[in-house]
Amino acid sequence: MEKIFVGVVAGAADPEVVHAVRAITDFIYYAHFETHTEESLTNLEDAWEAFHKHKAVFVKQGIRESFNIPKLHSMIHYVRSIRLLGSADGYNTEGPERLHIDFAKLGYRASNRKQYVQQMTAWLERQEAVRRFEAYLDWLEVSQRDAEETEDSSDDEEPEDDVEIEEIEESEMATQGSLRTTRCTYKIAKKPPFPRTTIETIVSDYGASNFVNCLQDVVQYAVEKSRHPPVPPVNGNTSIPVFKQFKISLPLMSQVSQKASLDTVRAIVAKPARGRHPFIPAQFSTVLARESLLSQTDLEGIGDLVTGGNPLAGFTVGQVRVIFRLPSEYGGLASLAAHPLAYVEWFTPFQVRDEHVVKSRGHAISFRCGAAT
Incomplete structure (x- = not known):
């Protein structure tokens, strides 16, 4: 709106008013x-001096008694502030208006209305001291919580010295018609945290x-397959590591990244x-797993599955509920005791999408017993 002020007063007011x-x-x-630039800052200073x-014309004509206005006083610092901090683009003097209630009205109401300036100053200093102490308490609480969370998660993130690396399998994977060797390994704690x-x-x-x-x-399937002597049945007294x-x-998937990724289950x-320890929700990972190891014939047919068949053939989704080892009394079952097991x-x-079926179907949970290693 100020762009029309000069045009409004020109020729209708005292020349001193027009200049101001x-x-x-x-x-x-x-x-x-x-x-x-230096030129624009010089013009800014010249405008302020002009x-x-x-401005005294407004006092002479009785329009104002004085110019003791905080916003006018702040304008004298503009040039120095711009030189030190950069341009004031986007700055508005109405920004701190909200502080008038916090710093003036509330402070005045807290005084006894006598010598209120000193009382308001003391009140503001006390408010700032309280805020600083609150900020310190917040920082202290966050620091303690972070330390506690780090301590709680220390069992989850096993140190490398306490981790054993096992080779799961070495297989040939088909990629765009060519075969390449991919070695998969897993890392797990040497000693289970809940033995x-x-x-x-x-x-x-x-x-x-x-x-x-x-x-x-x-266990029964492994006993029969390996002709192992009968083992004690699993019962309520059995302890599981x-x-x-x-x-x-x-x-490694070269189409996604040139680096092999490490997934945590x-x-x-x-x-x-x-x-002071907050509630920590359960974590049971959902996994995409291969139902059985692929034979060489299966590997050669992967390309056909991807291009013309079901690309998810041989894979299924499940939720891992327990990661465990067989108890010591079943240690003789080499086929099962060699690696940790998982209850999934x-x-x-x-299923291949049926275009004639409009309504989607959710996934239900099914129990299919088998050894997941």
Whole structure:
């Protein structure tokens, strides 16, 4: 709106008024510059000096008694501030208006209305001291919480010295018609953090409701296949060594990245709140797994699956509920004891999309017992 001020007063007001209005308008427009040069800053100073030279006309004509206005006083610092901090593009003197209530009205109301300036000053200093102390307490609380979370997560992130690296398999993967060798490994703690977990805990806390039946079926299958002497049945007194997580190196996919990625599979129960420790939700990783190892014939047919068939053939999705080793009494079953095992709740298998089916179907949980290593 100020762009019309000079045109409004020109020829209708005292020449001194016109000079003052033009000077303050020039100052406002120079202050709006996004970038400044020495010339523009000099013009800004000249406009400010011209306004001060002619502003007395408003006092002479009884329009104002004085110019003790904080916003006018702040304008004398513009040139120095711009030189030190950069242009004032986007700055508005109305920005701190909200502080008038906090610093003036509330301070005045807290006084006894006598010598209120000193009382308001003391009140503001006390408010600032309280805010500084609150900021310190917030910083201290965050620092303690970070330290506690680091301590809590120390068991999750196993140190390299306490991790064993096992070679899962060495297989040939087909990529765009050519075969290349990909070595997959996994890392897991040498000692399980929960070496004597009861069956009851696994069923209740880990949600592995069918754990006993599945483990018993797998053990029985291994006994029959290896002609191993009968082993004690799995029962409520059986203690299971349980892990929190393991890390697996995924095959290199040159289409995605030139670096092999490391994926972490977790099966961690919820941790209730205790004292200052907040509640930590459970973590049960969802995995895309291959149902069985591929033979050389399967490998040669991967290209056909990707190009013309179902690219998800042989894969299924499940949720890992428990990562464990066989108890010591089953150590003789070499086929199962060589690697840690996982109890996985499989979702319904993938299906080729039926274009005639409009309504989508959710995945249900199914229990299919088998050894996942």
